[in-house]
Amino acid sequence: MKDTIKFTSLQLITLVTLRILIGWHLLFEGISKLTSPGWSSLGFLKESKWIFSDLSQWIISNGKVLEAVNFLNTWGLIAIGLGLILGLFTRVAAFSGTLLLLIYYSMNPPLVGLEYSVPFEGNYLIVSKTLIEAVALMMIAFFPTSLVFGLDIFIDRYRNRKKEKNYTIQG
Amino acid sequence: MRKETDQTGKYGDSTDQTRRNTLKRRSLLKAMIGIPVLGAFAFEVFNKATFDKQKKDMIIDELGLKNINNTKRIKSLPSTKADLIRIGIIGFGNRAVAHVNGLGFMQDSDVKAFKERGIFGDWLEQENLNIALTGICDVFDLHAEKGMEIARNGIRTTGATPNLPVKRYRYYQEMLDDKDIDAIMIATPDHHHAEITVAAARAGKHVYCEKSIALTEAEVNEVYDAVKKSKIVYQLGHQIAQSVVFQQAKEIINKGILGKITLIETTTNRNSADGAWIRHLDKSGNPKPGDEKTIDWNQWIGSTPKVPFSIDRYYNWVKWFAYDSGVIGQLFTHEYDSVNQLLRIGIPQSVVASGGIYYWKDNREIPDSLHVVFEYPKQDLTLLYSANLACSKNRGRVFMGHDASMELGSSIEITVDGDSSRYKKQIEQGLISTSEPMISLNSNSGKVDAVSGATSKYYTARGLTTTTIDGRQVDTTYLHIKEWLDCIRNGGVTSANIERAFEEGITCVMATKSYTEKRRVEWDSVNRKII
Structure with a gap:
């Protein structure tokens, strides 16, 4: 990583904690889906109201596609969760997580005029917890911590060594 | 002075020299921070799974429902x-x-x-x-x-x-x-x-x-x-x-999990022209085919009063009492059979029906809103049937017991009653919640998916057209035909045999009679006659 950001210890610890907590949340969401025998994204997609409602309808109407979406959703959540906790491929995990959460948000956004048959578990207007989590993950991506608290450091060192070797040969 | 760290894990004053050195022990530990977190995560997930399973097993054991997932298998009989x-x-x-x-x-x-x-x-x-x-x-x-x-x-x-x-x-x-x-x-x-x-x-x-x-x-x-x-x-x-959940409902009732059942509510909730038996037009609104040349009208009429050829009567025959008994014959029959298969209620002692044509004001004779009360004093039981063809709000099919109620559709949901005697202790201990189903059985997975505390959001009502056996979607009509063929080949009694059919036929005739004659109709069980 070329950019060097300097954090105080407290800043670093806060960021790492946030990263791990979000990772924990997404990992458990994935694991729960994996272990619920009847789980399907069908109910969620059915409720879809906004820009993705046509897409959702198409997914529902096609059994194979729905199956694929269920699979990708479950394993996507597990992979992102693991990445965030371990600090492995953190940037990819954080960006994928942001994208996934923004899709969730766009499927059922609490906008004025959109009514849902299942009520939200809190009171939201435009901003929901999902949107906040998405932005928090974006922050994790732009304020990287995994080169100190994470396995990414090993990947970084491996890359650096390779680079140095190349320099040596050229030199 | 604040300590500052950079992305390489060294303090701000680190030099390139130190960067090339082996990772310090401390940095190594820092890099591995996720591993103990993951360990804690795995431990907690295991903890939760154990807790959920214990709770579920305890309730299932206590209710004697241990083998409920294995109630139905396709019996393969050899056929040559x-x-x-x-x-x-x-x-x-x-x-x-x-x-x-x-x-x-x-x-x-x-x-x-x-x-x-x-x-x-x-x-x-x-x-x-x-x-x-x-x-x-x-x-x-x-x-x-x-x-x-x-x-x-x-x-x-x-x-x-x-x-x-x-x-x-x-x-x-x-x-x-x-x-x-x-x-x-x-x-x-x-x-x-x-x-x-x-x-x-x-x-x-x-x-x-x-x-x-x-x-x-x-x-x-x-x-x-x-x-x-x-x-x-x-x-x-x-x-x-023939549905798997139905076999499970039978076991639940036989085990007395609901307590004494004194009321069963069955309903029909439809709100479309097709559902009200207006079927002579195709999807694009054009008349369906058929005329006197292609339809043998005399044979179609059979022994009913002679009327001129009518495409309305041909496709929408359910609307007339000469050809059918409306919601009773078409829909209550299924409701009655579900209840009779589970509880063997037989013929009611008395029947009162009331209703009218309130929405589909065409040339029909059959009511589009009909409500019937069937009394079974010997079994301490009332069977209610309420049909409406102008509102599709789902009212379910509910067996009401003193200890719990059971909603039986394509899935089963059993909710414990707040004033139950049998579950009093568990309710007080907080083991059983009365605001959520204690048991949910889903026809599509055929498994006990959730017990006490689990949400019921997965169990969207689905049509009883297929059931899942050994992980395969099986058509219930196929199972019903198969049962018939197996009995033809190997002897035995079908589930909807002539005794059940007789009970159902008489019950339906009583309901229709009560509606058309506007009176309470009784069954004389000695002379086997409707009076």
């Missing part, structure tokens, strides 16, 4: 070439198309629909019933030709018995006289059911008849006597009881 059953179908409308799917045939145009629903593969795997479809009888040329086409098109389940030649009969009597037919399936309008069943029983042909058994008390008795005197196997077309 010698016991091939040759089937004729009388009346080839929409219902017959579902019958032939159960028999292992399929209409060309249905293949795409089955594939889209992802159940074509499961259909192909449907076990061979060793039958041949050798006769089709319909008064309408178009319907008869559709049947002939399906019998010949070669779309069959895997390993199915090869097709035999299929013959069209103009009159059902000709089919019954033919020695090349062993068994018949009746899917005509209801006013023909009794007459054809009686003739078939006399001709020694086995009968699978769609509901209703018959329309009048005299007809019900005639059918009962004819079938009892014969050696035929009779099955009334109520496939609901």
